[in-house]
Amino acid sequence: MFALTLAFAALAQPALAGVGQPSPWQMGLQVPVTEVAHYIGQFHNGLLWLISGIVLFVLALLVYVMVRFNEKANPTPSKTTHNTMIEVIWTVVPVLILIVIAVPSFRLLKLQLVPPQADLVIKATGHAWYWSYEYPGNEGEAFSFDANMVPDDQLQPGQPRLLATDNEVVVPVNKNILVQVTAADVIHSFAVPSFGIKIDAVPGRLNETWFRAEREGVYYGQCSELCGQNHAFMPIAIRVVSEEEYSAWLAEARQKFAATGRPVTVASRVPAAE
Template sequence: MRFLSALLAIWTGLAATAAAQVGAPTPDAIGLREAVTPVMESVVEFHTLVMYIISAIVILVMILLLYVMIRYNRRANPTPSKNSHNTLIEIIWTAVPVLILVVIAIPSFRLLYLQDVVPEADLTIKATGYQWYWGYEYADLEIGEFYANMVADEDIDEAAGQLRLLSTDYPLVVPVDATVRLNVTAADVIHSWAMPNFGLKIDAIPGRLNETWFRAEQTGVYYGQCSEICGLRHAYMPIEIHVVPQDVFDAWAETAAEDVDAGRTMIAEYQAGVRETRMASR
């Protein structure tokens, strides 16, 4: 009983850690990141559907192979069959894969449509990839372009919740439940803006403006990275997004319009309060 209690405590602690860092990768994690947008929810559903289909195919093929190995080996079948083909079997192994592909294709096209068609947006943000950091502009707000660089190892503040290789000095801030249009480009070479919890990965190409969207339905801090090899420091240009309530975002936007450093301090203080509340509720 004492062992079981200890095991339960460890499991609870791991679950709490995972919940506290919902938008960050965790050690020994298996599977996709938690979905916090409609697109990512559809990605997870499609992934699950395809996994069921693949598993069924693998099991069926394994059973057929075992049956053939046992039924038609030299000892069990000393006189080999002279049949060259079987019309019914050939029709089955042609028709069934076609039906399987149709079953996969329908939700696949629906997901592509969901990703590519941008709904009416509440907010428009332009993300520009540089070697090796990201620049952000809020098209609807009077906030000048600011740049998000990775926080160096020696500057990491663990007490403030910063994570090595993932935290940036000027994070992106968006309101929860708001439809955000994201325009992505690059100033030098090809980069890629990727946010796993949002189900997003879109290339940033010089001279071209790619467009996507997201609607984060859960507050928190979420992390992504450049996902296109772009040079020496490709692994050191992370993406950090703070999804906050609308009133907090409005206050941040008003502050950042006057002084982006003051806006950064304000959002850091807000997240510190969130962490204290979370710790107190445990």
């Protein structure tokens, strides 16, 4: 029954899961809007059917053994201690199952960890307990800003509690966005479920992740590493807009966030070997 419930949850996912944020009574992953998130959803649902089949098969074997080999039905038990064929089967079959699982899992890892050529690079730094973001640019064009959670008494209509921020990250739709992630104090974790991204922000180390959002909207995430007292109050809000809207926001943001006059430094990437 539990396995069937899980399988139903996978089928019901599109109707019950939220876009960009969790939904009441959600039973599946958030609706994916990137290639990586789509692949994660497919991999998750495929594994769900596989493990459901294994659970039902093992349950059937247990029921058969209880009925066929109980004391009443089988008063004189066999003295057999080994069966070579059965031992080969229960060794080889799990190995084959793991190989079947490994192939798509390695493909997913490559998709996640080998970013394509970036159209935009953003640096995200985790602090206790908020995020700051840096947009690179030429002299006088670079800027950075902090993003703090909006308190309950200041929420505007449409802003979700514990997820909305006073300043949102804004990116263009259908563009490769490379996010370089680090931390200023303790270990944090940058995660946005609808994008299928989650990567640790480690002090003194620069990690990276990427996404290419297929549809406009606001997508929320949170720090996913237990980082201290206010761990639950450092959300991530990313607004995906058209290229025209992004250009207008960029011009406004350069004025709003008072560029320091020096370029924001982001790490350059060495193309991964094919």
